[in-house]
Amino acid sequence: MIEQTLVLIKPDGVQRGLIGEILKRFEQRGLKIVGMKMVQASANQATEHYGEEIAEKYGKKVLDYLVDFVTSTPVIAIVIQGSSAIATVRKIVGATYPGEADLGTIRGDFNHTSKVYAKKNDQGHNLIHASESEEAAKRELALWFSIDEIHDYKLSHEEHIL
Ligand code: ADP
Secondary structure: OEEEEEEEEOHHHHHOOOHHHHHHHHHHOOOEEEEEEEEOOOHHHHHHHHHHHHHHHHOHHHHHHHHHHHOOOOEEEEEEEEEOHHHHHHHHHOOOOHHHOOEOEHHHHOOOOOHHHHHHHOOOOOOEEEOOOHHHHHHHHHHHOOHHHOOOOOOOOHHHHO
16 A cells, blocks of 8 residues: 655754665665655644653653754654555664664664663664654644645656556
């Protein structure tokens, strides 16, 4: 099924000059970028994005930390479209904690912290956000993009990669 999903290159990805490297991972897999922009998120937007789910899962302290981190400098917001895009993008991104992410995934390949360090201090700095489910993708896309910022177009080589 053709799906759309939201990816954010978080402030650490932008600061480390990894925007191009990260985009390449999705493009080379044949996924299509149908929306993209740089956004300085407000605390309200970041709180709405991570919302109660993160507070419930990890506690309020982690939510506050994440909101501060994600709003510290701009992020790149991307709409990615493709066959099973939600699960495929999550696979390309890798496990939540960089020190535990497999090599070959974005979080694994660009992790430069030791496992111990990553576990203790650096859990939020994992370069990317990617929607977890169809429901999350729908909610998050509406939070970051207006309809006219998502483009319906064909790539000239599309019939060869789908
Ligand atoms: P994912 O981003 O892989 O879907 P989650 O939805 O579980 O992972 O968590 C959302 C984000 O919360 C993570 O990407 C990470 O940036 C941050 N995070 C998770 N656990 C912690 C933690 N213990 N301390 C700080 N940030 C955390």
